[in-house]
Amino acid sequence: MADLALPDAPDAPGVADDGVWLHCIECGRDHAPFDDIIYTCPDCGGLLEARYDRYPTFDGFDGRGVWRYNVALPFEAGVTLPEGDTPLHRVPRLRESIGVRNLRIKHEGMNPTGSFKDRGMTVGVRVAEELGVDRLACASTGNTSAALAAYGARAGLQTLVLLPAGKVAAGKIAQASLHGARILEVDGNFDACLDIVQGLADRGEAYLLNSLNPFRLEGQKTIGLEILEAFRDDHGRFPDRIVLPVGNAGNTAALYKCFRELVAGGDLAEEDVPKLTGVQAEGAAPMVEAIEEGLEDTRRWEHVETIATAIRIGNPVNAPKALPGIRATGGTAVSVSDSGITAAQRDLAEEGVGVEPASAASVAGLRKLREEGVVDADEDVVCLTTGHLLKDPDAAAAAGSDPEPVANSTEAVLEHLAE
Numbered sequence: 001m002a003d004l005a006l007p008d009a010p011d012a013p014g015v016a017d018d019g020v021w022l023h024c025i026e027c028g029r030d031h032a033p034f035d036d037i038i039y040t041c042p043d044c045g046g047l048l049e050a051r052y053d054r055y056p057t058f059d060g061f062d063g064r065g066v067w068r069y070n071v072a073l074p075f076e077a078g079v080t081l082p083e084g085d086t087p088l089h090r091v092p093r094l095r096e097s098i099g100v101r102n103l104r105i106k107h108e109g110m111n112p113t114g115s116f117k118d119r120g121m122t123v124g125v126r127v128a129e130e131l132g133v134d135r136l137a138c139a140s141t142g143n144t145s146a147a148l149a150a151y152g153a154r155a156g157l158q159t160l161v162l163l164p165a166g167k168v169a170a171g172k173i174a175q176a177s178l179h180g181a182r183i184l185e186v187d188g189n190f191d192a193c194l195d196i197v198q199g200l201a202d203r204g205e206a207y208l209l210n211s212l213n214p215f216r217l218e219g220q221k222t223i224g225l226e227i228l229e230a231f232r233d234d235h236g237r238f239p240d241r242i243v244l245p246v247g248n249a250g251n252t253a254a255l256y257k258c259f260r261e262l263v264a265g266g267d268l269a270e271e272d273v274p275k276l277t278g279v280q281a282e283g284a285a286p287m288v289e290a291i292e293e294g295l296e297d298t299r300r301w302e303h304v305e306t307i308a309t310a311i312r313i314g315n316p317v318n319a320p321k322a323l324p325g326i327r328a329t330g331g332t333a334v335s336v337s338d339s340g341i342t343a344a345q346r347d348l349a350e351e352g353v354g355v356e357p358a359s360a361a362s363v364a365g366l367r368k369l370r371e372e373g374v375v376d377a378d379e380d381v382v383c384l385t386t387g388h389l390l391k392d393p394d395a396a397a398a399a400g401s402d403p404e405p406v407a408n409s410t411e412a413v414l415e416h417l418a419e
């Protein structure tokens with residue numbers, strides 16, 4: 001069983017480098033962070049997490065964006081475009097229609113390549129520089145490949161991405177392509193792509209920048225830090241609940257780590273930790289199954305399908321980190337239909353917030369949990385929207401209304417409008 005407890009007074013082990021090391025959540029052994037390239041524990045294969053000889057506090061943050069939080073990160077600065085500092089929208093009509101005290105939308109689609117993956121990549125690519133690698137790689141449902149391609153280009157490194165053929169939204173492939181990634185389309189789903197790219201990384205062919213890489217999650221912690229700071233500034237307290245779409249469960253794991261570190265540092269009371277609430281599509285819901293059945297890890301779903309291609313994942317690699325987070329914070333996990341996702345995408349669009357389908361899953365899940373009475377009317381809720389509308393122009397066009405052909409004259413247009 002994974003042990004995610006943080007020590008009260010962290011003592012750097014001998015393997016630490018400048019107060020940073022990697023800790024195995026399964027066997028508890030510590031490893032040097034930047035000597036050999038490791039993604040999982042060399043002793044037991046367990047997931048690793050970055051540990052520090054210090055904990056962050058709110059008064060230690062300075063500047064803007066991801067690197068504002070550098071006291072909580074392994075380096076002071078990194079390859080930046082810049083990322084983070086995304087809006088926390090108010091959506092009054094949607095709040096009213098769902099029926100909660102406060103509803104804010106943390107729109108991660110406003111990052112430089114249009115998804116939260118940029119936050120992980122700015123840190124991950126900085127680590128790659130430290131390790132001296134020359135080729136970066138990832139498996140991706142699309143957004144990781146777009147971020148990897150852009151940040152890799154910025155750093156002057158080669159990039160290789162493996163994508164499930166026919167299942168990646170157009171905007172994302174266009175980004176990876178223009179930013180110069182070598183794109184391999186695999187006849188299989190995301191999970192198969194990840195198996196292959198892990199094989200390449202194990203053979204030393206490339207540096208793996210999927211969320212299995214613990215440093216990616218360090219960057220993604222900053223979503224939680226931004227939410228807590230901004231929500232407290234506006235409302236004088238922290239939100240009760242954060243609802244987010246779940247694919248590989250990297251963000252769920254990252255938010256939980258953010259909260260654990262703030263609690264250990266003394267700036268967040270245990271009872272103020274927001275309830276982590278994960279949302280998956282009905283056709284790809286192994287995390288929901290694991291929560292409902294009380295499993296320690298997910299069962300791999302071989303066949304997954306959903307309009308929300310960014311979360312079309314059957315084997316969430318970060319489940320051993322994320323499941324304890326959902327449970328320990330008193331959260332839950334819920335699955336939503338594709339039609340519910342599209343309806344939520346329209347609801348957000350009506351408030352001026354344009355998101356891709358996977359992002360809208362968070363709002364669809366909140367609505368469902370509110371209807372079921374799992375979420376109370378007096379809760380303060382933040383929904384995470386993970387990617388921008390233009391990522392998946394086909395889904396957006398299908399969810400919106402059709403253009404109307406008209407003749408080429410003002411008279412004809414007036415007549416058409418009057419119909």
Ligand SMILES: *Cc1c(COP(=O)(O)O)cnc(C)c1O
Binds near residue numbers: 143
């Ligand atoms: C990557 C991604 C997700 C899934 O996030 P995980 O951290 O893998 O759970 C959700 N939505 C979008 C738009 C993404 O790009």
Ligand SMILES: [Zn+2]
Binds near residue numbers: 025027028043044046
């Ligand atoms: Zn181990």
